[in-house]
Amino acid sequence: MTPGTDTRPGVFRPITPGHPHRWGGALLAVARRGDLDRAPALSALSALSALSAAERRVADVLPARRRAEWAAGRLLAKRLAGELLAVPEDGVEVLPRADGSPYVLVGGSPVAGVHLSLSHTPGHVAAALAPEPVGVDLCETSSADAVRRVADHVLSPRELALTGTDRPEALAGAWALKEAAVKADRRGVFGAAPRRVAILGLCPPVLGGRRRAMVWQAGGAVLALVLAPGAGRP
Structure with a gap:
């Protein structure tokens, strides 16, 4: 057919939440919002306080109901970027471009050749990084x-x-x-x-x-x- x-x-096909997966050259993960604080692999990045000053400035202008979703997506992306780039997660930032699409910075500088996409709902968050445009x-x-x-x-x-x-x-x-x-x-x-x-x-x-x-x-x-x-x- x-x-x-x-x-x-x-x-x-089911995908296991809370663990990184690779597909087609992309590194991706999905997590349940309620599991982010409890999962050992994510516990170091499980609060708004883990955001950088620049990320907090973006989060602070969001409606309260969206702020937690936004932060959760960025924290998941930080974990993936840290693994992909072999850098400490607290040195990774995820900021929006003028059109709202996210990009990755390490040490304050944009990372070339890494494309990022994020999604969040009230119940789940997902992030994906790839060497080509990804959604x-x-x-x-x-x-x-x-x-x-x-x-x-x-x-x-x-x-x-x-x-x-x-x-x-x-x-x-x-x-x-x-x-x-x-x-x-x-x-x-x-x-x-x-x-x-x-x-x-x-x-x-x-x-x-x-x-x-x-x-x-x-x-x-x-x-x-x-x-x-x-x-x-x-």
């Missing part, structure tokens, strides 16, 4: 009904057919793939950009162009990773 005819995707996105399975209400703006009729009508994880996966792809392109999920990313198959995920993608089930969320060589803006 070709990817384009897969109208009944199976369950996405990562989480969508809670419980959000499938909300996604369906706006899906016509992002998914084509053919893509909606791939998700079926009774598979909330499939709809969450399609949405997460679109979000991850436009993050790799450093574009927004609303507007014309998502329509230019064609989902040709969902399980396994296949996207148009040179993009490579994977989708996992992460507890109550679906996690999508997209690598897009040559994408992004300088």
